[in-house]
Structure formats: structure tokens, C-alpha cells
Amino acid sequence: MQKVRVKPLMPPGHVRTPAYLRGKIGIIERSLGTFPNPEALAYGVAASDLPLHRVRFTMSDVWEGNAENPNDTLDAEIYEHWLEPVDAT
């Protein structure tokens, strides 16, 4: 399964990548096909179709030592342009 990092960007405006997941590493649980870019749709301008993925994080990936139970998971839908591959090491 593809390991990915959510880009740690903090752009202004409407985005659908939650701030609490930025910079976090997860795996692609499934790919969902393409959807119109919400970052353009929100402003009523032409929106190109972009790939959307469901990314699964463990709670320890997200909250580190503060996780309630490290093996619980969190899935979120993240657009591909917010993801970068993480090489297996």
C-alpha cells in the first residue's frame, strides 16, 4: 500500500484538507476516482477534475504520544495534489 505524507502547507482560502492532518503520514486505503477541485469550485471558477484518495492514519501517526489508543485509525479523503509519496525505508 502506498505510503503518503500530507503536504504541510497552510494556504489561505477554501481547502478540504484538515489542518490537523497536514504533515502527517498515512497509507492510501482506496482511491475514489476524480472530482472537481473544491478549491476552485468554492470561488465559482472553472474546476478541473482531480484524483481523490482515502488515506488511513493511525492515531499515533496523528496525535503521537497523546493518542487515546495508538492502534485506532482515522480515515480522511485527501486530494492528490495535497499528497507526496513517502519512500519505504
Next chain:
Amino acid sequence: MPHDHHEPEDIHNNLSPSGHPYRTDDDTPLSYWQVMEISVRELLAEKGITTAREITAQIDKMDARSPINGAQVVARAWCDPQFYAALMNDASTATRDMGFDIGALKLIAVENTDDVHNMIVCTLCSCYPRNLLGLPPDWYKSRAYRSRTVREPRSVLAEFGVTFPSSTQIRVHDSTADMRYIVIPKRPIGTENMLQNDLVGLVTRDSMIGTGLAITPSTIIEERQTP
């Protein structure tokens, strides 16, 4: 204040004859967005794009949707292995084929098992499978539920009266973009001989959000308590 206390001085205390405070009238100026909504609605009607009657009909349609729709989906998934497979593969198509008007809803079904419990939240706003479950409960839209569920799902579940051992994996699903989710709760033990139509009544709204479990019928509990 007791409810049988009807003295006239209550009126001066701003209490109704039943002893409850009068609700204040909403004599406040319209907000920016209320003005915007009225303006757009009236413009759409003036231009003949829609009518007040069509808007009311649409509101009625949304109000008519209720968790019973989702409960019928779950009960069928419990009873019909072919439907269950179709639902897990493509929940939008499976529920549409079952006859539900789910519109453009992109649905994913997530299933609870002995080892996994799923829970739905939308941290960014309040995405909810309205076409299948009706309007969301108010708490689903609250900042507390939205922020705490991704951070401490077990504490949130405990407040709903639902607890799991640490060996059960909690899977939180944050509806951040275009998909909506329905939890397929575990079929309660002892319901093996129940018919699909009777099982519908065991599937609560909360069990399909993941903040609750399907109801174990009281007859089963009574049977167990009988030595």
C-alpha cells in the same frame, strides 16, 4: 418553580401559567446571510426559475427522509448476502437499486465486526448522508463532537454509553470531501431467526453514525435473564 403555581404575580416574573419562562420573540434585524437567502430566493422566483411551491415541496421531501431508510439498508445487508456484497462494493449503486432517491450522494458503507468499530464525523463542516438518514442530529454539527471525535473517539463513545476494549480497533472516518458514510452495525446476538422487516426496528440512527449499537431486542434480554 412548581408547575401548579399559577398566581398572577408570575406574569410579572415573566412566567407562563404553566410556570415556564416566556420565550423571547426574535425581534432582531435579519443577518447578512438571511437577507442574501431571501434575495436569491425571490430573484429565482421572479425570473421563473423556481417557485415557492417547489421550494416547499423540496423541504417536505428532505423532512420526509429519516433514519428508517438507512435501517432498511442495514437490515437487508444482514439478511441478503448478495446485497451485502453489492453494498460493500458500491453503496451508492446498491442503495439506489434498492429504490432510495439518493441523488448525487457518493456513499461508502463501513462495517462493524468483532474487531472493528467505525464512527463517522465531519470535522470541516457537517457532511452527513442526508438522502439516506434525513437531517443530522444537532450534536453531530457541534464543534465539540467534530473536534473531539478525531482526537478522543473512545471518550466520546463512552459519553454515548458505548465502550470497547483496547483490542477493538476504533476507525474514525472524517468526511472531508466528496464521500458520505454509513456504518453497518453488528447484527445483535440472538436475532438469527428474526425477519428482515423486524430487524429494521433494531437499527438506530446512532448505530449508523457509529455512536451507538443496534438494539438487542428486550425479549432476548428477558430470555437470558430467565434461569
